Amino acid sequence: MDDTIAAIATPLGDGGIHIVRISGPDAWPIACQLFRPAPPQTLETIEPLKVAFGHIHDPATGRILDEVLLTRFVKPHSYTSEDVVEIHGHGGAFVATRILQGVLDQGARLALPGEFTRRAFLHGRLDLTxxxxxxxxxxxxxxxxxxxxxxxxxxxxxxxxxxxxxxxxxxxxxxxxxxxxxxxxxxxxxxxxxxxxxxxxxxxxxxxxxxFRAGRIYREGLNVALVGKPNVGKSSLLNALLKEDRAIVTPHPGTTRDVLEERVRIRDLHLNIVDTAGIRHQPEVIEEEGIKRTRRALGQADLALVLLDLSMPLDANDDMLLDAVGATPRLIVLNKCDRPPQLDTDALAKRFQDETPFPISATTGEGLDALIDRLHARILAGAPSGEGAxxxxxxxxxxxxxxxxxxxxxxxxxxxxxxxxxxxxxxxxxxxxxxxxxxxxxxxxxxxxxxxxxxxxx
Incomplete structure (x- = not known):
């Protein structure tokens, strides 16, 4: 950690500003080779933790590269607990790269991923967690x-x-x-x-x-698999949760041939929802590969949203689906409640005595808020209440x-x-x-x- 590192600390591209960060024993001497403060300030009068206005010059030609704001941090009062200089210039990949190259030409080294935070840890400013x-x-x-x-x-x-x-x-x-x-x-x-x-x-x-379960869910989100037989409305439900037409929806069974993964925000959590190919007997060749991927997605899911068609009786494909779900935690959703019901809900209640299926219409939005409430409650079930580590x-x-x-x-x-x-x-x-x-x-x-x-x- 006896060398000086530098990197662009903002995403490259067009924007309001960019930031070039320098950290290490030569951070301030390097900055002094490039920065010229606007009068009446001089390099000697720039105080730590105060913002100075001026220009970045190319030391070789004297040409102005950008009009910038510069902030100096003196160890240990910085992010890395080293001497640090931050240069705030106009946004744009070209000008940011030119300034960074000027810093590197004066003896700094390009920082590795996470190296500023790594130095903060090694200097004792942060622990590993x-x-x-x-x-x-x-x-x-x-x-x-x-x-x-x-x-x-x-x-x-x-x-x-x-x-x-x-x-x-x-x-x-x-x-x-x-x-x-x-x-x-x-x-x-x-x-x-x-x-x-x-x-x-x-x-x-x-x-x-x-x-850990709650902490992992908060950090990574919950992996949710949307499963059902073909044409049950999985893609329509995904679009309803996303509030945009992300998945292709047609009246023809088997439209979804592959898994489609999207991130959805539910209240104060996010879910990684996978729209899967429909599971059915005697699929086409392409569908068969999609069904294999559906089973793989189920194996990786924290929760399965199992869609059944309320407008049709249960059939062998539904039984095949429920067998595939197996021991994966699940919520049963009865889609197409806007159509005349044909599914025997009493028989379904006897079959799943410990569950309450949710009737919804993915196309009209009926019951969707209640499903989201139940999904949110199910995710947080058993999570610690109140604040705490x-x-x-x-x-x-x-x-x-x-x-x-x-x-x-x-x-x-x-x-x-x-x-x-x-x-x-x-x-x-x-x-x-x-x-x-x-x-x-x-x-x-x-x-x-x-x-x-x-x-x-x-």
Whole structure:
């Protein structure tokens, strides 16, 4: 981290402004080679955290490249905790690239994806969960996703994890004291108290693990498969949810031959909805491949919206469909309620006693609001109420599960009166998992995996 990096921090293209960000020990000297403040300011009078107006010049020719605003940040009071300069120029890919090239010509290096945030982490300004939250804020597609990411960025999850880490560290200190001074021994009462402390931490870790489903849904959205036999109205329902004609709708069965995936916002959540090919007996050759993809989409779905035709009796294709859904969580939707009903709803109620099918008309919109309300409630069923720390990534869940399993062995060893050395090994394992989650301990491969998903300039 002893070199200076630079990148364009805004999307390339036409726009109001672009930002070129420079970070590292030579950030200000490099900026001084390019920037000429407008009088009466001089380079010497530019104060940190104050915006200066002026021009970017080509050092070789003296030619003005752009009229800009420049802000200087002095370490550690910056995003990376290094010296940072941000140059705000007019939007446009050409001028932004010219300014960046000027910065690189003065000795900066082009930043790697996520390298600014990586430096913020390595300098201790952010822990690893907060660094991950930076990317989640950028990619948030709903209110819930944004509020969860901001909460994590502001350290709510970090505070909870650090508190658990410190409590386990205190228990480990007692164990190590007993190991260092074996003549004093570790009395039964102290072992019992330690076991209670460890058990309390374990319960809190279990509670955090239980938030993963909701946290993942907030961050990634829910994968929903629209399934039904041909011509039941799946594409019409997708268009109704999207409020645009995205999927082709015709009166001919088998129009949808492939899966079509779209992102839909439902209240404060977003769903990844997959419109699938209709499932039926004796399909055409092309349809058969579409049905294979439908079954694959069902296997990857968190929830299936199963469409049945209210204007027709149940048939063998419906039975085939319900068999294909299998154990996938589902909501049964009765489409075409604007037509005379032919489906035996009483028989359907007996067949699915624990479910309430929703009658709708995808073409007229009747019942659609009620379906959205039920879908939203189903998604959030079991989600933690109120504010609190959530885990949002599989990495979080795995680290916490590893810590919990190690703590379970600690409790069993303490209750079984095993040696302090054995207890300490498992307690250290639990701490390593928590430390890895926060970034107290890490390997470069993990950082590469996390920050490679970032955009360049962040």
């Amino acid at each position: 907060q660094a991950e939250a930076v990317a989640d804020v950028i990619h948030a597609a709903s209110d819930k996703a944004l509020s969860t990411a901001l909460s994590q960025l502001q350290g709510e999850l970090s505070r909870s994890l650090n508190a658990l880490y410190d409590r386990l560290l205190a228990v480990l200190a007692q164990l190590e004291a007993a190991i260092d001074f074996p003549e004093e021994g570790l009395e039964f009462e102290r072992k019992q108290a330690m076991a209670q402390q460890v058990s309390a931490v374990q319960k809190e870790i279990d509670a955090l693990i239980a938030t 959530l885990i949002t990534r599989e990495r979080h869940r795995q680290a916490l599960a590893g810590s919990r399993d190690a703590l379970q062995r600690v409790t069993e060893s303490l209750n079984g009166d095993l040696s302090e050395d054995l207890v300490a090994v498992d307690l250290n394992t639990a701490l390593e998992h928590l430390g890895g989650l926060l970034g107290k301990t890490f390997v470069e491969d993990l950082l590469d995996q996390i920050f490679d998903d970032f955009c360049i300039g962040k």
